[in-house]
Amino acid sequence: MTKQEQYEALLPQIQAVMDKNVDIIANMANMAAMLHETFGFWWTGFYRVINNELVLGPFQGPLACTRIAYGRGVCGSAWKERRTLVVPDVEEFPGHIACSSASRSEIVVPVFHNNEVIAVLDIDSDRLATFDETDAKYLERIVMLLIIP
């Protein structure tokens, strides 16, 4: 299966699992688990905007830093720039925050609600250049499923 086919199969599964009767933490937890299992990433999880910083949310993988300032690292930059950041080689990203030395490439996708970034989805790979425009396109669609009207 191509990556695109994997995302096409996963999208309706995630949609089916999202539960409007529970808080966003529960839905983030299942979303992180499903992405992590499907693709075998190194680290898959969320940081939520709380009191004007990013605070660690539900994730799969090794332990991670608990707080990230606005504009810091890939996560804080995606929040500040309000756009998805694809980083093929984390060593070439100025200010990258190395939670794990095994992390080689990364994608961070903002989660918007009422035009505000309320969280970011952060995915790390232990290989270089894992993520591209296909991941960006599908992950942007997937995180929208968290915002249940």
Ligand code: SME
């Ligand atoms: N590398 C991220 C920090 C979070 S961890 O990788 C889980 C960053 O630079 O924002």
